[in-house]
Amino acid sequence: MTSPRRLRMLEERRAALETCGYCPKLCRETCPVSEVEASEALIPWGKMTLTWYAARGDLTPDRDVARLPWACTACFGCRERCEHQNPVAPTLVAARAAYRAEGLAPAASERAHARFLQKRGRLHERARELATGDEDAGVALVVGCGYLGARGSEAQDIVRAARALFGAVRVLGGCCGVPLAEAGDAAGARGLRDALLEEARGRSLVVADAGCAAALRDAGAETLVEAAASRASRLTRLPQPSEPLRYHDPCRLARGLGLVREPRLVLERALGAPPAEFERAGSNTRCSGAGALLPFVMPETARGIARDRLDEHERLGGGTVVTACATSLAWFRAQGARAVDLSTLIARSLLGG
Ligand code: SF4
Ligand code: SF4
Numbered sequence: 001m002t003s004p005r006r007l008r009m010l011e012e013r014r015a016a017l018e019t020c021g022y023c024p025k026l027c028r029e030t031c032p033v034s035e036v037e038a039s040e041a042l043i044p045w046g047k048m049t050l051t052w053y054a055a056r057g058d059l060t061p062d063r064d065v066a067r068l069p070w071a072c073t074a075c076f077g078c079r080e081r082c083e084h085q086n087p088v089a090p091t092l093v094a095a096r097a098a099y100r101a102e103g104l105a106p107a108a109s110e111r112a113h114a115r116f117l118q119k120r121g122r123l124h125e126r127a128r129e130l131a132t133g134d135e136d137a138g139v140a141l142v143v144g145c146g147y148l149g150a151r152g153s154e155a156q157d158i159v160r161a162a163r164a165l166f167g168a169v170r171v172l173g174g175c176c177g178v179p180l181a182e183a184g185d186a187a188g189a190r191g192l193r194d195a196l197l198e199e200a201r202g203r204s205l206v207v208a209d210a211g212c213a214a215a216l217r218d219a220g221a222e223t224l225v226e227a228a229a230s231r232a233s234r235l236t237r238l239p240q241p242s243e244p245l246r247y248h249d250p251c252r253l254a255r256g257l258g259l260v261r262e263p264r265l266v267l268e269r270a271l272g273a274p275p276a277e278f279e280r281a282g283s284n285t286r287c288s289g290a291g292a293l294l295p296f297v298m299p300e301t302a303r304g305i306a307r308d309r310l311d312e313h314e315r316l317g318g319g320t321v322v323t324a325c326a327t328s329l330a331w332f333r334a335q336g337a338r339a340v341d342l343s344t345l346i347a348r349s350l351l352g353g
Pocket of ligand 2: 031032033043044047071072073074075076077078079087181324
C-alpha cells in the first residue's frame with residue numbers, strides 16, 4: 001500500500017496551520033480576498049486548513065488546492081483579529097514554496113517570477129544611476145523594486161528626500177527578496193536578501209517601500225517616514241492642495257511595522273492640517289489588493305478590492321490618495337485614481353517644489 005501524497009511543509013509551520021484548523025473562523029470578516037470572492041475556501045481559515053490537510057495527507061496536493069496560498073495579499077488583517085496573532089501570511093508564503101517545489105505553482109505566479117528576474121538587472125542599473133558619488137556614505141538606501149520599475153519620479157523623490165534627511169546616502173542596487181518569496185522561490189529570495197545586506201554592510205539601512213521595510217526590519221531597517229517624522233521640524237508647509245489628500249495606511253507599514261502615527265505626523269507638518277482618512281484606518285486599514293502577487297494570480301479579485309477602497313474614497317469626498325507602498329501606488333493608479341507617494345511629499349516638503 002502506498003502512503004498518501006503530502007505537501008512537504010516545514011515542521012515549524014505545523015502549529016500555525018493547526019491553530020487555524022481548530023479555530024471557529026473568528027477572523028472570517030477580515031480578509032479582503034474573501035470579501036470580494038464569497039468562498040469559504042478563501043477565508044483565512046479555509047486557506048490555512050486546506051493547506052494543513054494537504055500537509056498531513058488528507059487532501060492530495062494538486063493545482064486547485066495549490067492556488068489557495070496565492071489567494072492572499074499578505075495584509076496581516078487576520079493576524080490582527082486573531083487571539084493567537086497567528087502568522088497566516090508567512091505560513092501561506094511558506095506553503096507557496098512547498099507547492100512550487102512540487103511543480104504546482106500557478107502559471108501566473110511563475111510568469112511574474114520570470115518577469116521579475118528578467119528585469120532585475122535593469123532595476124539594479126536604475127538604482128546605480130541614482131547613486132552618484134556616494135560610495136563612502138554611512139547610510140544605505142533601499143529604494144524598492146516597485147519604485148525603481150515605475151515610470152513616475154518616485155524613485156528620484158526617495159533619493160532626494162533621503163539625501164535631504166541624511167546628507168550623502170549610498171543607493172543600493174539590490175533587492176530584499178520579497179517578490180521571489182511571494183512567488184514561492186524561498187532560496188532565490190534568501191540569495192537576494194543576503195546580497196543586499198552584504199551591499200549594505202557597515203552602514204545604517206533606510207528603506208522607502210513598506211513591503212521591503214517590513215521584510216528588512218529584523219536587519220535593523222528604518223523607514224524613510226520614520227526618519228522624516230523624527231526630524232519633523234525640518235519639514236516645511238507645502239502649498240495648499242487643490243483637493244483633499246486622503247492617507248491610505250499600507251498594510252505592511254501599519255500592521256506589519258505598527259507605523260501609524262509617523263506618516264500622519266509628517267503629513268500634518270507638510271499639509272498644515274491632518275490628512276483626510278478612510279473609514280478604517282491605522283492598524284484597522286483595509287488592503288489595496290496589490291500585495292503578494294494577487295494582481296497577477298487573481299487580477300479580477302485584486303481589482304475588486306481596489307475598487308472597494310476607491311469607491312469608499314469617492315463616497316468620502318474623493319481627492320488624491322496618499323500611500324507609502326509602491327505596489328499600492330501603482331495599483332490605485334491602474335484603476336484610474338489620482339495617487340501620490342508619501343516620499344514625494346516628504347521630498348517636496350524638505351526641499352520645496
Ligand atoms: S488566523 Fe486566528 S482567528 Fe483566523 S482562523 Fe486562524 S486561528 Fe482563527
Ligand atoms: S493576510 Fe490578509 S489576505 Fe492573507 S489571509 Fe489574512 S486577511 Fe486574507
